[in-house]
Amino acid sequence: MTDPATLADQLRTGERRLHELDDADAETAAEARRQFLAAETGADLDAIGDFTFDAGQATDANVENFVGSAQVPMGVAGPVAIDGGAADGEYFLPMATTEGALVASVNRGLSAIDDAGGATARVTDSGMTRAxxxxxxxxxxxxxxxxxxxxxxxxxxxxxxxxxxxxxxxxxxxxxxxxxxxxxxxxxxxxxxxxxxxxxxxxxxxxxxxxxxxxxxxxISGNLCNDKKPAAINAVEGRGRTVTADVTLSRELVEETLNTTPEAMVEGNTRKNLVGSAKAGSLGFNAHAANTVAAMFLATGQDEAQVVEGANAITTMDAREDGLYASISLASLEVGTVGGGTKLATQSAGLELLGLAGGGDPAGSNADALAEVIAVGALAGELSLIAAFCSRHLASAHEDLGR
The missing domain is CATH 3.30.70.420 (Hydroxymethylglutaryl-CoA reductase, class I/II, NAD/NADP-binding domain)
Structure with missing residues (x-):
């Protein structure tokens, strides 16, 4: 077997190009590329050479010109009770992110939801498109x-x-x-x-x-599908899973846990998420649904570019006699529990944490459940962020946790 240093020399002399190392063992090829790139750029690449997933599997299915891994910190939020069409029980939500305060914010929202008896969630439509x-x-x-x-x-x-x-x-x-x-x-x-x-x-x-x-x-794709781009057709017709989650929080819970009132939450949601988004011409009428979607996509091996469609969500709030009703509807959440990045070790672990790794019984039920869990996580994030700016705690939270 050719050693990494020899392969790196071949890259330097032009005898081989980066993609022409695939006849070598995947880890050997990756080490050779790191040595070559370090010499060419002066960068210290030791950290990206530290990974736990199978290099051969990754090069076969997930990446080209493999050099290592980009590690993203992973936190966990929850537990939260979910009454879903497919998700049923208590869940801890894995979230991979570099944004300080995000996991804490979602966790606060999930705590309020759980104290209210949990959230309800349903996948109302499903269909992957190609046009x-x-x-x-x-x-x-x-x-x-x-x-x-x-x-x-x-x-x-x-x-x-x-x-x-x-x-x-x-x-x-x-x-x-x-x-x-x-x-x-x-x-x-x-x-x-x-x-x-x-x-x-x-x-x-x-x-x-x-x-x-x-x-x-x-x-084969005429962009009417529409994949990885903001598109009204996905907001209206849906793509992947169309999923809604909702919860009713008592007035006492809103005041004690979220430090605000149902009326203030409704006004904040209307003025920011609905009117502000409409004025901006936004396709998403929410506070930051993409934050939770992105963090859970990275933690469970989803296609991260499809966060574009995952942010296609509408948050609603209504003050009722029994407290605050809140919902989020995600029109085009494209998720799966088999294939692609779900096979990687750390992402598979994220799915296992949820109890949703691999195919479901019946087929499709695990992906439906994942969509429902993500929707509840996004709802928690909406509750927490809207409460933060209603109580004027947003800046201080980022000062404390955003670092």
Whole structure:
């Protein structure tokens, strides 16, 4: 086996390039890249060479030009009781973050929720989308394509599902813009986040559309899916899991735990999260849902870029006779408990902490439960942050914990 120093010399002389070390053992190749980069840049890279996951697995499934790991501190919030459609019981929430005060803030919100008897959560819709764009001569051909798609739903389903043993095609929604035809495919991907599954299945269905209609495929993703970008279609139609969590806190609990009143919370939420967001043209009407989504995504191996869609959430609050009603609805939370980053050791441990590692029984139940738990965590974060600025404690909390 070639040693790391020899491989690093080959990189320096140009005999090999960074990606041409993959014939070597993954850890050896990573060490060679670190030695080369340290010499080239003067950086001390010893820390990134300290990792516990399997290097070969990571290079096979998760990363290219592997050099090591980026470690993010992980904390835990909870426990909190959840009455969900899939999540049922008490949960500790793993959160990986570099933002001081975040875990403490979510933990405070979870404490209030738990003292109220727990939160309720439900996944109300589910479907991973992929929307290829086709070229046609004009609107007449577009109509022909749309009519064919409407008349041959079963053939499209058979073609798409021939590529997967788990995914199910739920619907195909056509959109016409001039000489462009977009077909938005939606799939039930069970416990997988399902982006790769949806792409492969859609490619098979797109081949059928090309063979049977005048349409010519331009791109397997025409951005009407819409993946990893702020998009109104995901806010309205949803993508991945659409999930809502809510809780009612007594007046005493709001006053004693959150140091404010239901009326002040409602006003703060309305003026900041609703009116302020509307004026800003925001697609998310919430205080900081992305904070909890991102921290739990990193802790459980989700695709971190899809925090963009995860922030597509609306927080509501209402003062009632029995106290404060609060909810958060996340329109497009894309999560899975199998595949991708969920196989890495530390992320798998995060899922195990939740009792949600691997496939659920029935299929899809673990991913549904994960979505519900994240929603409750986001709700806790909303309660805590809104209470902080209503009681004017936000700055002092960051001074104490943000460091």
């Amino acid at each position: 290829p764009v086709f070229r046609v001569a004009g609107v007449a051909e577009a109509e022909t394509v749309v009519e064919w798609v409407d008349d041959h739903a079963e053939q499209l389903r058979e073609a798409a599902e021939s590529t997967t043993s788990h995914g199910e095609l739920l619907a195909v929604e056509p959109y016409v813009v001039g000489d462009n035809v977009y077909l938005r495919f939606a799939y039930d991907t069970k416990d997988a986040m399902g982006m790769n599954m949806a792409t492969i299945a859609t490619r098979e269905a797109a081949d059928l559309v090309e063979a049977e209609t005048p349409a010519e495929l331009v791109a």
